[in-house]
Amino acid sequence: MPIAVYVLGLSIFAQGTSELMLAGLLPELSADLHVSIPAAAGLLISAFAVGMLVGAPVLAVVTLTWSRRTALLLFLGIFALTHVGGALTPNYAVLLVTRVIGAFVYAGFWSVAAVTVVALVPANSRARAMSIVAGGLTIATIVGLPAGTMMGQHLGWRTAFWSVAGLCVLAMAGVLATIPAGRPDPDRRPRLREEVRALANSRLWLAFCTTALVTTAILVVFSYLAPLLIQTTGLTPGAVPGVLALYGLGSFIGITLGGRTADAQPFHTLFTGVAGLSILSAILALTAASTVVAIAVIVLLGGFGFATNPALNARVFSLAGNAPTLATATNFSAFNVGITAGPWLGGLAIDAGAGYPALGWIAVATGLTALGTVLVAALLPVSSPDHSDRCGSGRSRRAG
Structure with a gap:
Protein backbone atom coordinates (compact mmCIF):
# COMPACT_ATOMS: atom_id res chain seq x y z
CA MET A 1 0.00 0.00 0.00
CA PRO A 190 -11.56 13.86 -16.12
CA ARG A 191 -14.10 15.56 -18.37
CA LEU A 192 -17.25 17.09 -16.95
CA ARG A 193 -19.45 15.69 -19.72
CA GLU A 194 -18.26 12.14 -19.02
CA GLU A 195 -18.64 12.64 -15.28
CA VAL A 196 -22.24 13.82 -15.68
CA ARG A 197 -22.98 11.01 -18.15
CA ALA A 198 -21.74 8.46 -15.60
CA LEU A 199 -24.34 9.73 -13.14
CA ALA A 200 -27.09 8.66 -15.56
CA ASN A 201 -26.49 5.06 -14.45
CA SER A 202 -29.53 4.12 -12.34
CA ARG A 203 -27.45 1.54 -10.46
CA LEU A 204 -25.31 4.37 -9.12
CA TRP A 205 -28.36 6.06 -7.61
CA LEU A 206 -29.37 2.76 -6.04
CA ALA A 207 -25.88 2.63 -4.52
CA PHE A 208 -26.26 6.21 -3.26
CA CYS A 209 -29.56 5.23 -1.61
CA THR A 210 -27.83 2.33 0.12
CA THR A 211 -25.11 4.66 1.39
CA ALA A 212 -27.61 7.16 2.78
CA LEU A 213 -29.79 4.49 4.41
CA VAL A 214 -26.89 2.60 6.05
CA THR A 215 -25.44 5.86 7.39
CA THR A 216 -28.86 6.88 8.74
CA ALA A 217 -29.18 3.52 10.53
CA ILE A 218 -25.77 4.05 12.16
CA LEU A 219 -26.26 7.69 13.14
CA VAL A 220 -29.78 7.45 14.54
CA VAL A 221 -28.34 5.47 17.47
CA PHE A 222 -24.80 6.89 17.64
CA SER A 223 -26.00 10.51 17.87
CA TYR A 224 -27.80 9.79 21.15
CA LEU A 225 -25.49 7.20 22.72
CA ALA A 226 -24.50 9.46 25.63
CA PRO A 227 -28.05 10.18 26.91
CA LEU A 228 -29.08 6.57 26.19
CA LEU A 229 -26.22 5.24 28.30
CA ILE A 230 -26.92 7.67 31.14
CA GLN A 231 -30.73 7.73 31.23
CA THR A 232 -31.60 4.20 30.08
CA THR A 233 -28.56 2.02 30.80
CA GLY A 234 -27.78 3.86 34.04
CA LEU A 235 -24.09 4.63 33.53
CA THR A 236 -22.48 7.64 35.18
CA PRO A 237 -21.47 10.52 32.87
CA GLY A 238 -17.82 9.77 33.60
CA ALA A 239 -18.15 6.29 32.09
CA VAL A 240 -19.57 7.48 28.77
CA PRO A 241 -16.24 8.52 27.13
CA GLY A 242 -14.89 5.02 27.75
CA VAL A 243 -17.87 3.41 26.02
CA LEU A 244 -17.55 5.85 23.11
CA ALA A 245 -13.87 4.91 22.81
CA LEU A 246 -14.87 1.22 22.72
CA TYR A 247 -17.37 2.06 19.98
CA GLY A 248 -14.55 3.74 18.07
CA LEU A 249 -12.33 0.68 18.55
CA GLY A 250 -15.11 -1.55 17.22
CA SER A 251 -15.50 0.80 14.26
CA PHE A 252 -11.77 0.64 13.51
CA ILE A 253 -11.75 -3.16 13.59
CA GLY A 254 -14.89 -3.28 11.43
CA ILE A 255 -13.61 -0.92 8.75
CA THR A 256 -10.27 -2.78 8.66
CA LEU A 257 -11.94 -6.17 8.16
CA GLY A 258 -14.43 -4.71 5.68
CA GLY A 259 -11.56 -3.26 3.67
CA ARG A 260 -10.02 -6.72 3.34
CA THR A 261 -13.20 -8.36 2.03
CA ALA A 262 -15.00 -5.64 0.08
CA ASP A 263 -12.80 -5.75 -3.05
CA ALA A 264 -13.38 -9.47 -3.64
CA GLN A 265 -16.86 -9.82 -2.11
CA PRO A 266 -18.65 -6.45 -2.03
CA PHE A 267 -22.17 -7.83 -1.69
CA HIS A 268 -21.26 -10.39 0.95
CA THR A 269 -19.61 -7.58 2.94
CA LEU A 270 -22.71 -5.40 2.63
CA PHE A 271 -25.11 -8.25 3.44
CA THR A 272 -23.15 -9.17 6.57
CA GLY A 273 -22.63 -5.60 7.74
CA VAL A 274 -26.18 -4.32 7.21
CA ALA A 275 -27.84 -7.50 8.54
CA GLY A 276 -25.62 -7.40 11.63
CA LEU A 277 -26.36 -3.70 12.12
CA SER A 278 -30.13 -4.37 11.97
CA ILE A 279 -30.05 -7.34 14.34
CA LEU A 280 -27.85 -5.56 16.88
CA SER A 281 -30.09 -2.47 16.78
CA ALA A 282 -33.08 -4.67 17.67
CA ILE A 283 -31.12 -6.23 20.54
CA LEU A 284 -30.18 -2.76 21.82
CA ALA A 285 -33.83 -1.67 21.70
CA LEU A 286 -34.79 -4.68 23.82
CA THR A 287 -31.87 -4.73 26.28
CA ALA A 288 -30.69 -1.10 26.60
CA ALA A 289 -31.30 -1.23 30.35
CA SER A 290 -28.74 -4.02 30.81
CA THR A 291 -25.28 -2.52 31.28
CA VAL A 292 -23.15 -5.44 30.08
CA VAL A 293 -25.36 -6.31 27.10
CA ALA A 294 -25.77 -2.67 26.03
CA ILE A 295 -22.02 -1.99 26.06
CA ALA A 296 -21.25 -5.20 24.13
CA VAL A 297 -23.93 -4.41 21.54
CA ILE A 298 -22.66 -0.83 21.12
CA VAL A 299 -19.12 -2.06 20.40
CA LEU A 300 -20.46 -4.55 17.83
CA LEU A 301 -22.67 -1.86 16.27
CA GLY A 302 -19.52 0.14 15.54
CA GLY A 303 -17.87 -2.93 14.00
CA PHE A 304 -20.72 -4.07 11.76
CA GLY A 305 -21.75 -0.54 10.80
CA PHE A 306 -18.31 0.61 9.70
CA ALA A 307 -17.50 -2.70 8.00
CA THR A 308 -19.89 -1.60 5.25
CA ASN A 309 -17.96 1.61 4.48
CA PRO A 310 -15.32 0.16 2.13
CA ALA A 311 -17.96 -1.78 0.15
CA LEU A 312 -20.17 1.32 -0.18
CA ASN A 313 -17.22 3.20 -1.68
CA ALA A 314 -15.95 0.32 -3.83
CA ARG A 315 -19.33 -0.17 -5.52
CA VAL A 316 -19.40 3.46 -6.62
CA PHE A 317 -15.86 3.25 -8.01
CA SER A 318 -16.84 0.12 -9.96
CA LEU A 319 -20.07 1.55 -11.34
CA ALA A 320 -18.59 4.92 -12.32
CA GLY A 321 -15.91 3.28 -14.49
CA ASN A 322 -13.50 5.86 -15.90
CA ALA A 323 -15.46 8.85 -14.56
CA PRO A 324 -15.39 8.43 -10.77
CA THR A 325 -14.86 12.00 -9.55
CA LEU A 326 -18.42 13.36 -9.52
CA ALA A 327 -19.89 9.96 -8.59
CA THR A 328 -17.55 9.73 -5.60
CA ALA A 329 -18.48 13.25 -4.54
CA THR A 330 -22.19 12.43 -4.82
CA ASN A 331 -21.66 9.31 -2.73
CA PHE A 332 -19.96 11.46 -0.12
CA SER A 333 -23.01 13.73 -0.13
CA ALA A 334 -25.15 10.60 0.36
CA PHE A 335 -23.11 9.83 3.48
CA ASN A 336 -23.92 13.32 4.72
CA VAL A 337 -27.61 12.89 3.96
CA GLY A 338 -27.50 9.97 6.39
CA ILE A 339 -25.45 11.97 8.90
CA THR A 340 -28.17 14.64 8.83
CA ALA A 341 -31.21 12.32 8.66
CA GLY A 342 -30.16 10.00 11.49
CA PRO A 343 -30.09 12.60 14.29
CA TRP A 344 -33.22 14.25 12.87
CA LEU A 345 -35.26 11.03 12.92
CA GLY A 346 -33.98 10.21 16.39
CA GLY A 347 -34.89 13.67 17.61
CA LEU A 348 -38.43 13.30 16.29
CA ALA A 349 -38.86 10.02 18.19
CA ILE A 350 -37.44 11.43 21.42
CA ASP A 351 -39.55 14.61 21.22
CA ALA A 352 -42.61 12.41 20.71
CA GLY A 353 -41.85 10.66 24.00
CA ALA A 354 -40.85 7.31 22.50
CA GLY A 355 -37.74 6.97 24.69
CA TYR A 356 -34.13 6.23 23.76
CA PRO A 357 -34.58 2.46 23.19
CA ALA A 358 -36.96 3.33 20.32
CA LEU A 359 -33.95 4.60 18.38
CA GLY A 360 -32.94 0.97 17.90
CA TRP A 361 -36.23 0.20 16.14
CA ILE A 362 -35.75 3.18 13.79
CA ALA A 363 -32.28 1.79 12.98
CA VAL A 364 -33.85 -1.63 12.32
CA ALA A 365 -36.39 -0.17 9.88
CA THR A 366 -33.75 1.89 8.09
CA GLY A 367 -31.27 -0.99 8.03
CA LEU A 368 -33.81 -3.41 6.55
CA THR A 369 -34.67 -0.86 3.87
CA ALA A 370 -30.96 -0.56 3.08
CA LEU A 371 -30.72 -4.35 2.92
CA GLY A 372 -33.56 -4.28 0.39
CA THR A 373 -31.60 -1.93 -1.88
CA VAL A 374 -28.59 -4.25 -1.65
CA LEU A 375 -30.71 -7.26 -2.61
CA VAL A 376 -32.23 -5.41 -5.57
CA ALA A 377 -28.74 -4.40 -6.75
CA ALA A 378 -27.46 -7.97 -6.39
CA LEU A 379 -30.33 -9.36 -8.47
CA LEU A 380 -30.07 -6.86 -11.33
CA PRO A 381 -28.60 -8.35 -14.53
CA VAL A 382 -25.12 -7.36 -15.63
CA SER A 383 -25.18 -4.63 -18.26
CA SER A 384 -21.46 -4.38 -18.98
CA PRO A 385 -18.16 -5.69 -17.58
CA ASP A 386 -17.15 -2.21 -16.45
CA HIS A 387 -20.29 -1.74 -14.40
CA SER A 388 -20.34 -4.93 -12.37
CA ASP A 389 -19.54 -6.16 -8.90
CA ARG A 390 -18.55 -9.58 -7.74
CA CYS A 391 -20.65 -11.32 -5.14
CA GLY A 392 -18.97 -14.33 -3.64
CA SER A 393 -16.80 -16.11 -6.18
CA GLY A 394 -15.79 -15.19 -9.70
CA ARG A 395 -18.50 -17.51 -11.02
CA SER A 396 -21.23 -15.06 -9.98
CA ARG A 397 -21.01 -11.53 -11.34
CA ARG A 398 -23.84 -9.09 -10.91
CA ALA A 399 -24.24 -5.37 -11.42
CA GLY A 400 -23.99 -3.16 -8.34
Whole structure:
Protein backbone atom coordinates (compact mmCIF):
# COMPACT_ATOMS: atom_id res chain seq x y z
CA MET A 1 0.00 0.00 0.00
CA PRO A 2 1.59 3.35 -1.02
CA ILE A 3 2.63 5.60 1.87
CA ALA A 4 0.46 8.34 0.34
CA VAL A 5 -2.65 6.35 1.32
CA TYR A 6 -1.61 6.48 4.98
CA VAL A 7 -0.86 10.20 4.65
CA LEU A 8 -4.39 10.76 3.37
CA GLY A 9 -5.67 8.75 6.35
CA LEU A 10 -3.69 11.08 8.66
CA SER A 11 -5.27 14.05 6.91
CA ILE A 12 -8.75 12.65 7.50
CA PHE A 13 -7.81 12.02 11.15
CA ALA A 14 -6.84 15.70 11.54
CA GLN A 15 -10.02 17.02 9.95
CA GLY A 16 -12.26 14.31 11.41
CA THR A 17 -11.06 15.23 14.91
CA SER A 18 -12.51 18.69 14.31
CA GLU A 19 -15.78 17.19 13.09
CA LEU A 20 -16.15 15.04 16.22
CA MET A 21 -14.54 17.04 19.02
CA LEU A 22 -17.24 19.69 19.13
CA ALA A 23 -19.46 17.33 21.15
CA GLY A 24 -16.91 17.39 23.98
CA LEU A 25 -16.26 21.14 23.82
CA LEU A 26 -19.82 22.46 24.03
CA PRO A 27 -19.90 23.36 27.75
CA GLU A 28 -16.69 25.42 27.59
CA LEU A 29 -17.52 26.91 24.21
CA SER A 30 -21.04 27.99 25.17
CA ALA A 31 -19.84 29.59 28.43
CA ASP A 32 -17.03 31.48 26.69
CA LEU A 33 -19.15 32.77 23.77
CA HIS A 34 -22.31 33.32 25.83
CA VAL A 35 -24.64 31.05 23.87
CA SER A 36 -26.78 28.17 25.11
CA ILE A 37 -25.55 24.61 24.65
CA PRO A 38 -28.57 23.62 22.47
CA ALA A 39 -28.00 26.63 20.22
CA ALA A 40 -24.28 25.94 19.99
CA ALA A 41 -24.80 22.24 19.28
CA GLY A 42 -27.70 22.64 16.86
CA LEU A 43 -26.33 25.44 14.73
CA LEU A 44 -22.65 24.50 14.69
CA ILE A 45 -23.22 20.81 13.98
CA SER A 46 -25.97 21.46 11.40
CA ALA A 47 -23.86 24.10 9.69
CA PHE A 48 -20.96 21.67 9.44
CA ALA A 49 -23.20 18.99 7.94
CA VAL A 50 -24.67 21.39 5.36
CA GLY A 51 -21.20 22.61 4.39
CA MET A 52 -20.08 19.02 3.79
CA LEU A 53 -23.23 18.13 1.86
CA VAL A 54 -22.78 21.00 -0.59
CA GLY A 55 -18.99 21.07 -0.72
CA ALA A 56 -18.35 17.58 -2.11
CA PRO A 57 -20.01 17.88 -5.57
CA VAL A 58 -19.23 21.58 -6.01
CA LEU A 59 -15.51 21.29 -5.32
CA ALA A 60 -15.27 18.01 -7.24
CA VAL A 61 -16.41 19.88 -10.37
CA VAL A 62 -14.31 23.00 -9.71
CA THR A 63 -11.08 20.98 -9.25
CA LEU A 64 -11.75 18.42 -11.97
CA THR A 65 -8.67 19.32 -14.05
CA TRP A 66 -6.45 20.54 -11.21
CA SER A 67 -3.36 18.82 -9.90
CA ARG A 68 -4.68 16.63 -7.10
CA ARG A 69 -1.79 17.59 -4.85
CA THR A 70 -2.61 21.28 -5.35
CA ALA A 71 -6.27 20.70 -4.52
CA LEU A 72 -5.47 18.66 -1.40
CA LEU A 73 -2.96 21.23 -0.15
CA LEU A 74 -5.39 24.09 -0.77
CA PHE A 75 -8.21 22.36 1.11
CA LEU A 76 -5.97 21.47 4.05
CA GLY A 77 -4.58 25.02 4.16
CA ILE A 78 -8.03 26.61 4.21
CA PHE A 79 -9.23 24.11 6.83
CA ALA A 80 -6.25 25.01 9.05
CA LEU A 81 -6.94 28.74 8.62
CA THR A 82 -10.60 28.33 9.59
CA HIS A 83 -9.43 26.79 12.86
CA VAL A 84 -6.95 29.58 13.47
CA GLY A 85 -9.80 32.03 12.88
CA GLY A 86 -12.11 30.02 15.15
CA ALA A 87 -9.48 29.91 17.90
CA LEU A 88 -8.96 33.68 17.75
CA THR A 89 -12.53 34.93 17.46
CA PRO A 90 -14.56 36.13 20.46
CA ASN A 91 -17.69 36.11 18.27
CA TYR A 92 -20.06 33.14 17.91
CA ALA A 93 -21.24 34.25 14.44
CA VAL A 94 -17.66 34.29 13.15
CA LEU A 95 -17.09 30.82 14.59
CA LEU A 96 -20.23 29.62 12.80
CA VAL A 97 -18.94 30.97 9.47
CA THR A 98 -15.54 29.32 9.95
CA ARG A 99 -17.27 25.98 10.63
CA VAL A 100 -19.25 26.22 7.37
CA ILE A 101 -16.14 27.09 5.34
CA GLY A 102 -14.13 24.35 7.04
CA ALA A 103 -16.81 21.74 6.35
CA PHE A 104 -17.04 22.88 2.72
CA VAL A 105 -13.34 22.26 2.02
CA TYR A 106 -13.30 19.13 4.19
CA ALA A 107 -15.90 17.63 1.86
CA GLY A 108 -13.81 18.64 -1.12
CA PHE A 109 -10.78 16.98 0.45
CA TRP A 110 -12.70 13.71 0.89
CA SER A 111 -13.75 13.72 -2.77
CA VAL A 112 -10.30 14.45 -4.18
CA ALA A 113 -8.62 12.06 -1.72
CA ALA A 114 -10.91 9.22 -2.83
CA VAL A 115 -10.12 9.78 -6.51
CA THR A 116 -6.41 10.05 -5.69
CA VAL A 117 -6.52 6.69 -3.91
CA VAL A 118 -8.21 5.10 -6.94
CA ALA A 119 -5.35 6.34 -9.12
CA LEU A 120 -2.64 5.13 -6.72
CA VAL A 121 -3.69 1.50 -6.19
CA PRO A 122 -4.80 -1.43 -8.38
CA ALA A 123 -8.53 -1.95 -8.89
CA ASN A 124 -8.55 -5.00 -6.60
CA SER A 125 -7.14 -2.93 -3.69
CA ARG A 126 -9.44 0.10 -3.83
CA ALA A 127 -11.71 -0.89 -0.96
CA ARG A 128 -8.77 -1.75 1.29
CA ALA A 129 -7.08 1.57 0.48
CA MET A 130 -10.29 3.50 1.18
CA SER A 131 -10.67 1.64 4.48
CA ILE A 132 -7.26 3.02 5.49
CA VAL A 133 -8.24 6.57 4.52
CA ALA A 134 -11.64 6.36 6.20
CA GLY A 135 -9.96 4.62 9.14
CA GLY A 136 -8.55 8.04 10.01
CA LEU A 137 -12.07 9.03 11.05
CA THR A 138 -12.49 6.00 13.32
CA ILE A 139 -9.13 6.78 14.97
CA ALA A 140 -10.40 10.32 15.46
CA THR A 141 -13.28 8.76 17.41
CA ILE A 142 -10.87 6.77 19.60
CA VAL A 143 -8.14 9.41 20.05
CA GLY A 144 -9.21 12.80 18.68
CA LEU A 145 -12.58 13.09 20.44
CA PRO A 146 -11.37 12.31 24.00
CA ALA A 147 -8.14 14.29 23.49
CA GLY A 148 -10.08 17.33 22.27
CA THR A 149 -12.45 17.01 25.22
CA MET A 150 -9.57 16.87 27.71
CA MET A 151 -7.93 19.90 26.11
CA GLY A 152 -11.20 21.81 26.31
CA GLN A 153 -11.68 20.93 29.98
CA HIS A 154 -8.14 21.70 31.13
CA LEU A 155 -6.66 24.16 28.62
CA GLY A 156 -9.71 25.79 27.02
CA TRP A 157 -11.63 24.90 23.86
CA ARG A 158 -9.43 27.18 21.74
CA THR A 159 -6.43 24.92 22.41
CA ALA A 160 -8.25 22.07 20.65
CA PHE A 161 -8.78 24.30 17.61
CA TRP A 162 -5.07 25.24 17.54
CA SER A 163 -4.18 21.54 17.76
CA VAL A 164 -6.32 20.70 14.72
CA ALA A 165 -4.65 23.51 12.78
CA GLY A 166 -1.24 22.08 13.71
CA LEU A 167 -2.26 18.57 12.63
CA CYS A 168 -3.40 19.96 9.28
CA VAL A 169 0.01 21.59 8.74
CA LEU A 170 1.67 18.21 9.40
CA ALA A 171 -0.73 16.58 6.95
CA MET A 172 0.15 19.23 4.34
CA ALA A 173 3.82 18.31 4.69
CA GLY A 174 2.93 14.66 4.14
CA VAL A 175 0.82 15.45 1.06
CA LEU A 176 3.61 17.59 -0.35
CA ALA A 177 6.09 14.73 0.09
CA THR A 178 4.01 11.80 -1.18
CA ILE A 179 1.32 12.91 -3.65
CA PRO A 180 2.45 13.38 -7.29
CA ALA A 181 2.52 17.03 -8.35
CA GLY A 182 1.42 16.86 -11.97
CA ARG A 183 -2.03 17.24 -13.41
CA PRO A 184 -3.83 14.15 -14.70
CA ASP A 185 -2.60 12.85 -18.05
CA PRO A 186 -4.49 14.75 -20.82
CA ASP A 187 -5.73 11.44 -22.22
CA ARG A 188 -7.00 10.41 -18.78
CA ARG A 189 -8.02 13.84 -17.50
CA PRO A 190 -11.56 13.86 -16.12
CA ARG A 191 -14.10 15.56 -18.37
CA LEU A 192 -17.25 17.09 -16.95
CA ARG A 193 -19.45 15.69 -19.72
CA GLU A 194 -18.26 12.14 -19.02
CA GLU A 195 -18.64 12.64 -15.28
CA VAL A 196 -22.24 13.82 -15.68
CA ARG A 197 -22.98 11.01 -18.15
CA ALA A 198 -21.74 8.46 -15.60
CA LEU A 199 -24.34 9.73 -13.14
CA ALA A 200 -27.09 8.66 -15.56
CA ASN A 201 -26.49 5.06 -14.45
CA SER A 202 -29.53 4.12 -12.34
CA ARG A 203 -27.45 1.54 -10.46
CA LEU A 204 -25.31 4.37 -9.12
CA TRP A 205 -28.36 6.06 -7.61
CA LEU A 206 -29.37 2.76 -6.04
CA ALA A 207 -25.88 2.63 -4.52
CA PHE A 208 -26.26 6.21 -3.26
CA CYS A 209 -29.56 5.23 -1.61
CA THR A 210 -27.83 2.33 0.12
CA THR A 211 -25.11 4.66 1.39
CA ALA A 212 -27.61 7.16 2.78
CA LEU A 213 -29.79 4.49 4.41
CA VAL A 214 -26.89 2.60 6.05
CA THR A 215 -25.44 5.86 7.39
CA THR A 216 -28.86 6.88 8.74
CA ALA A 217 -29.18 3.52 10.53
CA ILE A 218 -25.77 4.05 12.16
CA LEU A 219 -26.26 7.69 13.14
CA VAL A 220 -29.78 7.45 14.54
CA VAL A 221 -28.34 5.47 17.47
CA PHE A 222 -24.80 6.89 17.64
CA SER A 223 -26.00 10.51 17.87
CA TYR A 224 -27.80 9.79 21.15
CA LEU A 225 -25.49 7.20 22.72
CA ALA A 226 -24.50 9.46 25.63
CA PRO A 227 -28.05 10.18 26.91
CA LEU A 228 -29.08 6.57 26.19
CA LEU A 229 -26.22 5.24 28.30
CA ILE A 230 -26.92 7.67 31.14
CA GLN A 231 -30.73 7.73 31.23
CA THR A 232 -31.60 4.20 30.08
CA THR A 233 -28.56 2.02 30.80
CA GLY A 234 -27.78 3.86 34.04
CA LEU A 235 -24.09 4.63 33.53
CA THR A 236 -22.48 7.64 35.18
CA PRO A 237 -21.47 10.52 32.87
CA GLY A 238 -17.82 9.77 33.60
CA ALA A 239 -18.15 6.29 32.09
CA VAL A 240 -19.57 7.48 28.77
CA PRO A 241 -16.24 8.52 27.13
CA GLY A 242 -14.89 5.02 27.75
CA VAL A 243 -17.87 3.41 26.02
CA LEU A 244 -17.55 5.85 23.11
CA ALA A 245 -13.87 4.91 22.81
CA LEU A 246 -14.87 1.22 22.72
CA TYR A 247 -17.37 2.06 19.98
CA GLY A 248 -14.55 3.74 18.07
CA LEU A 249 -12.33 0.68 18.55
CA GLY A 250 -15.11 -1.55 17.22
CA SER A 251 -15.50 0.80 14.26
CA PHE A 252 -11.77 0.64 13.51
CA ILE A 253 -11.75 -3.16 13.59
CA GLY A 254 -14.89 -3.28 11.43
CA ILE A 255 -13.61 -0.92 8.75
CA THR A 256 -10.27 -2.78 8.66
CA LEU A 257 -11.94 -6.17 8.16
CA GLY A 258 -14.43 -4.71 5.68
CA GLY A 259 -11.56 -3.26 3.67
CA ARG A 260 -10.02 -6.72 3.34
CA THR A 261 -13.20 -8.36 2.03
CA ALA A 262 -15.00 -5.64 0.08
CA ASP A 263 -12.80 -5.75 -3.05
CA ALA A 264 -13.38 -9.47 -3.64
CA GLN A 265 -16.86 -9.82 -2.11
CA PRO A 266 -18.65 -6.45 -2.03
CA PHE A 267 -22.17 -7.83 -1.69
CA HIS A 268 -21.26 -10.39 0.95
CA THR A 269 -19.61 -7.58 2.94
CA LEU A 270 -22.71 -5.40 2.63
CA PHE A 271 -25.11 -8.25 3.44
CA THR A 272 -23.15 -9.17 6.57
CA GLY A 273 -22.63 -5.60 7.74
CA VAL A 274 -26.18 -4.32 7.21
CA ALA A 275 -27.84 -7.50 8.54
CA GLY A 276 -25.62 -7.40 11.63
CA LEU A 277 -26.36 -3.70 12.12
CA SER A 278 -30.13 -4.37 11.97
CA ILE A 279 -30.05 -7.34 14.34
CA LEU A 280 -27.85 -5.56 16.88
CA SER A 281 -30.09 -2.47 16.78
CA ALA A 282 -33.08 -4.67 17.67
CA ILE A 283 -31.12 -6.23 20.54
CA LEU A 284 -30.18 -2.76 21.82
CA ALA A 285 -33.83 -1.67 21.70
CA LEU A 286 -34.79 -4.68 23.82
CA THR A 287 -31.87 -4.73 26.28
CA ALA A 288 -30.69 -1.10 26.60
CA ALA A 289 -31.30 -1.23 30.35
CA SER A 290 -28.74 -4.02 30.81
CA THR A 291 -25.28 -2.52 31.28
CA VAL A 292 -23.15 -5.44 30.08
CA VAL A 293 -25.36 -6.31 27.10
CA ALA A 294 -25.77 -2.67 26.03
CA ILE A 295 -22.02 -1.99 26.06
CA ALA A 296 -21.25 -5.20 24.13
CA VAL A 297 -23.93 -4.41 21.54
CA ILE A 298 -22.66 -0.83 21.12
CA VAL A 299 -19.12 -2.06 20.40
CA LEU A 300 -20.46 -4.55 17.83
CA LEU A 301 -22.67 -1.86 16.27
CA GLY A 302 -19.52 0.14 15.54
CA GLY A 303 -17.87 -2.93 14.00
CA PHE A 304 -20.72 -4.07 11.76
CA GLY A 305 -21.75 -0.54 10.80
CA PHE A 306 -18.31 0.61 9.70
CA ALA A 307 -17.50 -2.70 8.00
CA THR A 308 -19.89 -1.60 5.25
CA ASN A 309 -17.96 1.61 4.48
CA PRO A 310 -15.32 0.16 2.13
CA ALA A 311 -17.96 -1.78 0.15
CA LEU A 312 -20.17 1.32 -0.18
CA ASN A 313 -17.22 3.20 -1.68
CA ALA A 314 -15.95 0.32 -3.83
CA ARG A 315 -19.33 -0.17 -5.52
CA VAL A 316 -19.40 3.46 -6.62
CA PHE A 317 -15.86 3.25 -8.01
CA SER A 318 -16.84 0.12 -9.96
CA LEU A 319 -20.07 1.55 -11.34
CA ALA A 320 -18.59 4.92 -12.32
CA GLY A 321 -15.91 3.28 -14.49
CA ASN A 322 -13.50 5.86 -15.90
CA ALA A 323 -15.46 8.85 -14.56
CA PRO A 324 -15.39 8.43 -10.77
CA THR A 325 -14.86 12.00 -9.55
CA LEU A 326 -18.42 13.36 -9.52
CA ALA A 327 -19.89 9.96 -8.59
CA THR A 328 -17.55 9.73 -5.60
CA ALA A 329 -18.48 13.25 -4.54
CA THR A 330 -22.19 12.43 -4.82
CA ASN A 331 -21.66 9.31 -2.73
CA PHE A 332 -19.96 11.46 -0.12
CA SER A 333 -23.01 13.73 -0.13
CA ALA A 334 -25.15 10.60 0.36
CA PHE A 335 -23.11 9.83 3.48
CA ASN A 336 -23.92 13.32 4.72
CA VAL A 337 -27.61 12.89 3.96
CA GLY A 338 -27.50 9.97 6.39
CA ILE A 339 -25.45 11.97 8.90
CA THR A 340 -28.17 14.64 8.83
CA ALA A 341 -31.21 12.32 8.66
CA GLY A 342 -30.16 10.00 11.49
CA PRO A 343 -30.09 12.60 14.29
CA TRP A 344 -33.22 14.25 12.87
CA LEU A 345 -35.26 11.03 12.92
CA GLY A 346 -33.98 10.21 16.39
CA GLY A 347 -34.89 13.67 17.61
CA LEU A 348 -38.43 13.30 16.29
CA ALA A 349 -38.86 10.02 18.19
CA ILE A 350 -37.44 11.43 21.42
CA ASP A 351 -39.55 14.61 21.22
CA ALA A 352 -42.61 12.41 20.71
CA GLY A 353 -41.85 10.66 24.00
CA ALA A 354 -40.85 7.31 22.50
CA GLY A 355 -37.74 6.97 24.69
CA TYR A 356 -34.13 6.23 23.76
CA PRO A 357 -34.58 2.46 23.19
CA ALA A 358 -36.96 3.33 20.32
CA LEU A 359 -33.95 4.60 18.38
CA GLY A 360 -32.94 0.97 17.90
CA TRP A 361 -36.23 0.20 16.14
CA ILE A 362 -35.75 3.18 13.79
CA ALA A 363 -32.28 1.79 12.98
CA VAL A 364 -33.85 -1.63 12.32
CA ALA A 365 -36.39 -0.17 9.88
CA THR A 366 -33.75 1.89 8.09
CA GLY A 367 -31.27 -0.99 8.03
CA LEU A 368 -33.81 -3.41 6.55
CA THR A 369 -34.67 -0.86 3.87
CA ALA A 370 -30.96 -0.56 3.08
CA LEU A 371 -30.72 -4.35 2.92
CA GLY A 372 -33.56 -4.28 0.39
CA THR A 373 -31.60 -1.93 -1.88
CA VAL A 374 -28.59 -4.25 -1.65
CA LEU A 375 -30.71 -7.26 -2.61
CA VAL A 376 -32.23 -5.41 -5.57
CA ALA A 377 -28.74 -4.40 -6.75
CA ALA A 378 -27.46 -7.97 -6.39
CA LEU A 379 -30.33 -9.36 -8.47
CA LEU A 380 -30.07 -6.86 -11.33
CA PRO A 381 -28.60 -8.35 -14.53
CA VAL A 382 -25.12 -7.36 -15.63
CA SER A 383 -25.18 -4.63 -18.26
CA SER A 384 -21.46 -4.38 -18.98
CA PRO A 385 -18.16 -5.69 -17.58
CA ASP A 386 -17.15 -2.21 -16.45
CA HIS A 387 -20.29 -1.74 -14.40
CA SER A 388 -20.34 -4.93 -12.37
CA ASP A 389 -19.54 -6.16 -8.90
CA ARG A 390 -18.55 -9.58 -7.74
CA CYS A 391 -20.65 -11.32 -5.14
CA GLY A 392 -18.97 -14.33 -3.64
CA SER A 393 -16.80 -16.11 -6.18
CA GLY A 394 -15.79 -15.19 -9.70
CA ARG A 395 -18.50 -17.51 -11.02
CA SER A 396 -21.23 -15.06 -9.98
CA ARG A 397 -21.01 -11.53 -11.34
CA ARG A 398 -23.84 -9.09 -10.91
CA ALA A 399 -24.24 -5.37 -11.42
CA GLY A 400 -23.99 -3.16 -8.34
